[in-house]
Amino acid sequence: MQYRKMGKWGVKLSAIGLGSYLTIGYKIDDKTSRNTIRTAYDGGINFFDTADAYNKGEAEKVLGKYLAEYDRDSLFILTKCWLNITGHVNGGGLSAKHIFEACHASLKRLKTDYIDLYMCHRPDPDTPIEETVRALEDLARQGKIIYWGVSEWPAHHIVRANRIAREIGARPIGISEPRYNLLYRYPERNLFPTTEAEGIGNVVFSSLAHGMLTGKYKPGEQAPADTRAADDDTSTVIKKLYWTEEDKKKALELVRIASDMGVTAAQLAIAWCLKNPAVTSVITGATRVSQVEDNLKAVEITIPDDVSEKLDELYPPPETVECEH
Numbered sequence: 001m002q003y004r005k006m007g008k009w010g011v012k013l014s015a016i017g018l019g020s021y022l023t024i025g026y027k028i029d030d031k032t033s034r035n036t037i038r039t040a041y042d043g044g045i046n047f048f049d050t051a052d053a054y055n056k057g058e059a060e061k062v063l064g065k066y067l068a069e070y071d072r073d074s075l076f077i078l079t080k081c082w083l084n085i086t087g088h089v090n091g092g093g094l095s096a097k098h099i100f101e102a103c104h105a106s107l108k109r110l111k112t113d114y115i116d117l118y119m120c121h122r123p124d125p126d127t128p129i130e131e132t133v134r135a136l137e138d139l140a141r142q143g144k145i146i147y148w149g150v151s152e153w154p155a156h157h158i159v160r161a162n163r164i165a166r167e168i169g170a171r172p173i174g175i176s177e178p179r180y181n182l183l184y185r186y187p188e189r190n191l192f193p194t195t196e197a198e199g200i201g202n203v204v205f206s207s208l209a210h211g212m213l214t215g216k217y218k219p220g221e222q223a224p225a226d227t228r229a230a231d232d233d234t235s236t237v238i239k240k241l242y243w244t245e246e247d248k249k250k251a252l253e254l255v256r257i258a259s260d261m262g263v264t265a266a267q268l269a270i271a272w273c274l275k276n277p278a279v280t281s282v283i284t285g286a287t288r289v290s291q292v293e294d295n296l297k298a299v300e301i302t303i304p305d306d307v308s309e310k311l312d313e314l315y316p317p318p319e320t321v322e323c324e325h
């Protein structure tokens with residue numbers, strides 16, 4: 001395993017992380033959850049990503065139960081707040097009240113005394129950034145969280161939050177968590193230059209485009225059984241964002257390029273993300289142990305320049321700064 005500094009900060013995260021969206025505490029049973037976590041940990045993963053929103057707290061509960069089997073100081077646990085999972089009027093967003101209450105609920109579910117990095121899952125246009133920044137600094141000073149971060153925040157929001165943090169003597173952002181993969185390269189345009197300038201790390205999600213970049217979805221065919229796209233409960237995002245005949249055909253070409261290198265398409269897609277110096281870690285998701293084992297090997301891959309060029313041709317960088325759909 002490689003360990004990378006979180007932007008300018010002193011802490012180091014494994015270059016591969018394990019996430020828990022649609023898997024741990026939801027679609028995979030307890031035994032598989034424990035085994036995937038164990039395989040990840042034994043493979044050198046110290047960074048585990050979750051959110052209160054993932055199956056309304058169930059992902060945190062199961063992750064917390066099995067992470068309790070390891071030394072706390074060997075782990076870096078990231079969780080998030082923002083989505084309203086209780087339905088109460090103040091049960092979501094980034095107000096000081098919600099951040100305070102959501103953090104305590106996550107600590108209980110995770111069965112831990114502190115969260116390594118607490119993340120604002122999305123921006124909240126109804127709350128002044130200063131209120132959010134102060135609330136996170138207060139939690140840090142109370143010993144409940146160590147660092148804080150943001151997911152899918154636009155670059156200008158990040159710059160503003162950090163400016164406010166500096167003005168009020170609060171700690172600035174440690175991590176940004178964007179979607180990033182061969183089919184979605186927008187962070188290269190605006191976000192990564194900003195986070196690099198601010199000393200912020202990036203832990204990126206959906207590096208396999210929900211499985212599309214593994215090549216398991218074939219043109220003209222139904223999704224194979226036991227895959228995310230075949231399940232009505234988990235297929236919404238992949239069907240909305242990536243389910244085109246063109247994406248399936250491109251994935252077959254990705255498989256061909258990868259097999260010429262003696263690796264799997266999943267490994268190449270993850271290694272491609274890791275090649276970008278703005279990326280601290282790739283958060284992987286897995287429904288079985290064999291996927292964790294496959295994905296862990298991505299850290300061993302060095303992508304030669306001619307392969308990078310082929311990937312740029314197959315998956316060109318975007319011409320616009322932001323995604324237009």
Ligand SMILES: NC(=O)c1ccc[n+]([C@@H]2O[C@H](COP(=O)([O-])OP(=O)(O)OC[C@H]3O[C@@H](n4cnc5c(N)ncnc54)[C@H](OP(=O)(O)O)[C@@H]3O)[C@@H](O)[C@H]2O)c1
Nearest residue numbers: 019020021205206208209210211227228266285287291294
């Ligand atoms: N901050 C945010 O808003 C946000 C959003 C999304 C995700 N995340 C985090 O990022 C993590 C990863 O996101 P993601 O699930 O979208 O990632 P992804 O890597 O694009 O998709 C993961 C899914 O792909 C399939 N897969 C994984 N490895 C494979 C392999 N080697 N071969 C074949 N299939 C493989 C599995 O699904 P099947 O086996 O079911 O096909 C797995 O559940 C999440 O768990 C979560 O912690 C954060």
